[in-house]
Amino acid sequence: MPISSCIRFFVTAVCGVFMAGIGTSGLAQTEQVARVDGRFAMAGLNEVPDFQKHVSPLLGRVGCNGRACHGSFQGQGGLRLSLFGYDFDADHQALLAEGSGRIDLETADESLILTKPTDAEDHGGGERFKPDSWQYNLLKAWITNGAKNTSEPMQLVKLDVQPARLTFAEFSEQTNLKVTAVWADGTGEDVTPLCRFQSNDPSVVEVNPDGHVTSGGFGDSHIVVFYDNGVATVPVMRPFPKERMTASADNIGESNPIDRLVGDKLRAMNLQRSELADDVTFLRRVSLDIAGTLPTPGEVRAFLEDKSPEKRQRKIDELLETPAYVAWQTTFLCDITGNNSQELRDLNYGAELASQQWYDWIKRRVETNTSYDKIVEGIVLSKSRSSEESYYDYCSTMSEMVEKKSTEAFANRDVMPYYWMRRDNQDRDTRAIAFAQNFLGLQIQCAQCHKHPFDRWSQKDFEEFSRFFTGIAFEKGRPTSTEDRADMQKILEGLDVEGKRLDNKMQKMIADAARQGQVVPFPQVMITKPKIPNDARKPKPEKIKGKGSRGPLYFTDARLLGENRVSFKDVDDVREPLMAWVKAKENPFFARAYVNRIWARYFGVGIVNPIDDLNLANPASNEPLLDYLATQFVERGYDMKWLHREIANSRTYQTSWQPNESNSADRRNFSHAYPRRLPAELVVDAMVQASSNDSENEAFLEEISSRATALPGTVNGRAMRRDRNNGFALDAFGRSTRNNNCDCDRSNETSLIQTVYLQNDRDVHFWIGHPQSWVSQTAGVEIDKKVRTEMTNQLAAGRQQLDRMEKQREKLLASKREVPETLIDKIAQIKERIATVQKKLDGQSNLAAVADQTKLIEEAYLRTLSRFPTSSEIARCESFIAEAKSLRDGLAGVMWTLLNTKEFIVNH
């Protein structure tokens, strides 16, 4: 397999070439060296090739360090090169390994790195270049000049690609790219023959190894260029045919900046926006997106009657003030921070309570619209107790919470340390990976083992960044400090527990004691101050390398991603400089990651996709739009509600899902709305809401305690069965598993299990028909509530009795004994009685008693699809009900059918 197994080909993308701190100026003055393929076309040149600038990129370019070749961690044929390069020392060492014969300084032509790739010597990878080619000459010249390594890698300050953007009018247009590298010393070189090229959507544009570009079908994408640790992108557009547009694309006011920026791109691509979605479509869409809740029939009617031009804006504001919004937004923040009860097992007083506390801590802040950076700060800079609080006091406070099962007091605390107590978030490498994904939308894990294939991060960058996570100690058992230990001893003495080992048994006893109101010891997150070694002493990072690293810090500094090193001198908590950088106005990731995620919640796709992968090779489909939202989000003090309002009020968000001739193929420019399957929690909530009686249906925005969006953590495996809160459905519909540090932990795909569930799961039948359901409320009207309850109880008792008797009979049969007549009679009698009661309860009453079937059908539509039915839909439903054996059965059938429509399960 080619190296590309580790490369993503993005379907979407776009924009700015940005390399840390580099402008586009200065290229004109830079002296440019000509291309290596020209310079080394003839052998015997005096020039000495540079290991970093020429040899290493060449090895990458001809494929030597690919993962199927010598880049494999096992190496290949005895030679291992660093995957994707940029580990100059390791590669140089590998090439010059004594006795390997790879480099023969005496007789250069005998070197294996020349004889192998030319296939003169049997080579598993076949011929990579010909003898006397420029590649051969270049490598040979490097060898004859001593095969020197790079002393200190020179900084690449700019990778300039010309043309900087491409627009193609025709299929199969051709052009060539020219790539110039500009180095820190001001020198420049045309490095086109040494680059790797990639098209993010080969259906739109293809690029060959030499940077030769061929246009493809309609659409837009990027070409990505890699050289050294530089990544540059070239936006490519192939606009749709203009004649498909029936009107000017800028036919709306575009007073909202979102609409203007989206409009700019649409115009460039010859895409015409779809119409404005009608009122009912908008109401359903926005209610689900903001509050995770279906509008009630009453709401739909009122909204249609409201003639005010501001009614949409007002609805958005209303929804943002509901508890349902708070629950849904809290669930989202629990997703990205990883509130997973399975991973909180180390909390001796119960992972479920901890998970609930985590949820409630965030919920409290969403309720008050605390700024996003403050919420993140409360998590990132958390420790279990303040500096004034003693271990004893901390334990006493926590014990009280456990006794009272209180999450209130926990939510009132300033910080939320459980993030650092997750089992899967303990060593510094995983913490660095989690942190980057959770808060910066970056996937840096590739760089844990090798140069990141589509970003600038080297292994060194990763290692230096991960040092920020070395000062956080999760003290599960015995605390480290002497005072804390003394406190713990005091607590243990007060408890009726024996033994001294803090093993599982003891943990259980402690948890029980806590529930009974005693003060018990608690695990805690502590911060270790970095110890800066004397100048004389060498730093010993190897001391704390490896898993679960904690204890004294021997690092003197760490490096922020894409920034300078930060000294640990005079720093008490190394997370502080990290957090300061995160929330700094100019941080290139923090705000972008958040606004991109929120955008994706409203559109189904992000401006960057995958939404949590903001790497350099994966540009935004609309960079000015992403930049506007991120900049304004920071300007507005990370006001989460501002962002929701800004997006939801845009014409772009309120566009119909119905495509027009020009835009039906568009999936990345927001020309029309894309139908999205409801997220798992909303599938469950919407089904329950749609099928429940009026008063419950109407309470959904306000009363959230029983909703799926109010579930704190996530459980899986065996524990799932205990999750009475619809764990089965939530897993089938792909709620976030919160265990991979990936937004793809949540799935919005469809599956057979889902449709089987919708059609025939006991949950669905139950919700439609249970005594408190809308169907019962409507078709069981003639039965008095009290009578109904009585009948339900009768039924239950009867079934129990029947069950007992049948078991008795089975037992007799099994032991081959005779079953007495009386028992058989009794069973028959009970069965009959059950049937009679059931029949009554089912509303086997006369259909005439119910006034207006049309109204009921309308009601069913409003509850599920949030719109009025058409006359033909009414007629079809009426004939269905007429053929049913009762009104109740008929309505249950209609409700089942509507819950099974695509229109129901999709937010459109």
Next chain:
Amino acid sequence: MAIHRQCNGFTRREAIRVGAIGATGLSLGGFLKLSHAGEVADDAKTRNAIFIELPGGPSHLDTFDLKPDAPSEIRGKFSPIKTKVAGVEICEHMPKLAEQTDKFTIIRGVSHSLGAHPLGQKFLFTGNRPTPALDYPSYGSVAAKELKTPVDIPGYVAIPRASQGPGYLGVKYSPLATNEVPTKGRPFNVRGISLAGGITLAEIDRRKKLLDDLDQTFASIERENELLDGLDAFSQKAYKMITSKRTREAFDVSLEAESYRSQFAEDSFSQSCLLATRLIESGVRFVTLNLGGWDTHNDNFTKLKEDLLPKLDNGLAALFNGLHQKGLLESTTVFVTGEFGRTPKINDKSSDGGRDHYPRCMFMLMGGGAVRGGQVIGASDATGAGPANEGYKPEDVAATFYQAIGIDPKKEYQTPTNRPVMVVREGEVINDLLI
């Protein structure tokens, strides 16, 4: 990335061209239609599989790789017995399996380096070494994608559920989980399959007709839209399955003849094995089941002798024999594995002795289908501390398993982020294992 194409002559161009035709070209609906068409053209090369997980990590030294000549602190308490195949010996506490060794192969000297349960299981139950960057699909999910299934039958069933998910293939390749294990003598209800809430087939049918008439809102864009097309296709399949007599009966083990049923013991593992054979007979292509409890740090010998080995012996022997009786052994590959072996040296954590996690050396079983039975391949060294020679990687066995059920292990998929990944990334097919 074009340069890297040359690395092994691989080109993505063709695949990309197909993709470029548009969403309809390779839509889920299209995929399902293809697989429906496959039902008609079902051929003799039909390959099914049963995958049996032994989570916890069974000791190789006390089961299928005994070392009677090793020192006592390694050898353990069990003796080998002869089996149906001359020269092949297994532990004395599996006499029934000893009668079935002609039907499967013992693979010894499989070796890897992941000694923790979750990681080891991820590795061994997907065939790919786990990385934090990518979630690999379970064997069954790959099979669900590749093997054609009759339209009214679920392709992949897990009893009661699978430890590994569909990974990057997505939830559409999740198994139908029974959620429960059949209990002898009791009707077995499978969520979603058994009619619930007192509803009748006739009523489901009536409702479905109403649904077909009413569900028209997106008709104009449905075929162009992968989500809507997929919902539609899955909805049709769900309906066919729910209303299918053969699907409902597939899960009803009480319909098996008493003479057949009685060879399966009453415990849940044997009953799962019984259900698995019935499901395969009904057209299910892949069944995953498990027998756990192998994490014998303490009381290794008691636990094995009194609980685990009898269960494995009863269930697996009946499974192989049952498949044989039904004439399904030739078309059904059975693969049995834990996540690692256990330490050669017996620990003293308990009076009975225990063994700890040991990924460097383990055993696996594979039989039926295209697998050549009645042999031992590979070997461990004198103390079971590692492979005797080069040994096998879990990926090699994984590649062979896929090969046996007609799936090319080198086939390349695209992840949701369009990253190309082979079904098995590192393994080489072990030809000795196949016919």
